[in-house]
Amino acid sequence: MSPVGLVVVSHSARLAEGVVELAAQMAGSVPLVAAGGTDDGGLGTSFEKIMRGIDEADQGRGVVIMADLGSAVMTAESVLEFLEDDRRARVLLADAALVEGTVAAAVAAESGAEVDAVVRAAEEAFPGATPEEAPEVGEPTSSAVVTLPNRAGLHARPAAILAGRLSQFDAEITINGADAQSVMALMALNARKGAQLVVEASGPDADEAVRLVREQVEHGFGEPA
Amino acid sequence: MTDLDAAWADRWLRECARVLAVHREELIDLDRAIGDGDHGENMDRGFQAVVDKLDDGPSESVAAALKVAAMMLMSKVGGAAGPLYGTAFLRASAAVGERESLDGPAVEAMLAAARDGIVARGKADPGDKTMVDAWSPAVVAAGRAADGEAAFAAAATAAEEGALATKPLVARKGRASYLGERSAGHLDPGAVSTSYILRAAVTAAVSEISAGGRP
Incomplete structure (x- = not known):
């Protein structure tokens, strides 16, 4: 079954495409869709681009939306409100850093994680944060x-x-x-x-x-x- | 008294487009003082897109008209005002439901739903110098009116007063909040556009009477 998809929402079309390019290098089979800029190519976010992006990225196991600043988050939230109930249940908006979060989410999706685990991967990836605490291996076997x-x-x-x-x-x-x-x-x-x-x-x-x-x-x- | 029905809803949205086109430069100037200067242009473009959509044919219901507005504003406005007003009209549409026309309590419920949507989306409180400062008093005022038209008239007046009262406030949300104390002394553009939108609902109700109205 196809992995969870990602939609990258940014005020800038080029920024969204760049983040998708970076994530795609590490997660070749994940449906990654850039939804940056307004409909006429300006700086801003487009409700329709995000809506289409979800359609494209959703291969049945759901979609995680990554968004950059203020109104990009608001537009993404608005899209979620518009979705039909059955789809809304499997589309989640991550509260995460755009670049680090998207890369981490793409890797998680590539490894077959479900949509809630993909969101978690995104949200745990902070820029400049010390990496997660290593697990307690104890006495290695x-x-x-x-x-x-x-x-x-x-x-x-x-x-x-x-x-x-x-x-x-x-x-x-x-x-x-x-x-x-x-x-x-x-x-x-x-x-x-x-x-x-x-x-x-x-x-x-x-x-x-x-x-x-x-x-x-x-x-x-x-x-x- | 005018029926606040589907035809009224279409007239309201067209009146919004007309008024926001007229006040485009004013809203640009207000936004330039404390924001990024695009509010007038964005609102004009957004409601022009609503009108283009309405030109396809009259709306079947109040809720349908409001949903068209929600969809077009979200798509075409850009910036924070798109999702904020889009959510307001979407929640308003849901609150109206299958009602063929709106009485006083229905208008109050609709405006309250719109306000709640804006608060949920923008996370602003009253006094933060945002459009919430126009919507909140409008909801309260609408609750005191007997019929739908009077509810909108009261709401519009309260929104205008609320918008004027944003002038001395220091912004705590949105782009203007980066200016801190320097945001005081200017009207909030979102509160002003809200007052135009609510006043347009009254104009749309009155305009049917002046145009002959129904028997």
Whole structure:
């Protein structure tokens, strides 16, 4: 089933398109729709663009709306009020930072999260905030030490792949002490080519989670070395 | 007494368009003093779009006319006034429901629903120097009138007084709030446009009589 979709609402058409471009790089299968600017291309927000965006982004599992400033939020809220009841139940407006929130939401959607979990991912991603507290791994039942082989290191795309896949496991897992199920926490590690990653996990899926990290890293996430 | 029916609702919206076109420059100047200067242009464009839509044919009910206005204002106004007035007309449309015409209590309920929608959307309180300062006294005044036309007349007068009373206030919501103390000494453009919109409802009721009215 197709993932939860995202509609990015901004006063600026170019800003909305840019945020969509950034998120799409990390979440290729998520329906991402830019709804920026007014109908005639000026600065502002368009009720109709948002309405059409929801139509386009909703593949059945719902839509999360990301909005930038004051009246963009108001316009998005107004659209929600206009929706038919059955659809309104699966369209949510996130109270989140536009760029960080959209990226986090897209990653969550890519990993198969439901609409309420996608909103939560968006709202937990704050600009400049310290990454979420790492989970209590306790005594790891599974661990590995791997070295990053790819030229670009643990940048946005690999971080999204790891966090997205790992969030499907029932495991507490950290990489160099950071929450490995959080794309923001992984990116904040700023791990470059050659960096050693200490992977530790506990919980029912610990072995499988560590194996996934090892495989992904050893393949360099399919990127050039 | 004029029936506040679907034909009246269409006349009201057309009168809004006429009046807001007339006052376009005034609203631009008011908004330029404490905001971003686009309110006059936005309201003119928004209600012109409403009229264009009404030109497709007369509305079947008061609620239908108000919903057309809501939809067009949300789409065409841009800026905060779009969702605020759009929500006001949408909630008003829902409050009117299937009524064929509006008596005093129906007008009060409609205006209260509109005001509540604006408050829900904009999160402003009375005294924040916003359109709420025109809507709130209008609702109270409408509640004291016997019939629909009198309710709108009372509401319009109260909204005008409320708009004038925004002059000394310091803005606490919207773009003007960034100006702090410097926002005092100017009328709030949203409160002023609200007073024009409510006065237009009265004009639309009276204009049927002057145009011959019904027997």
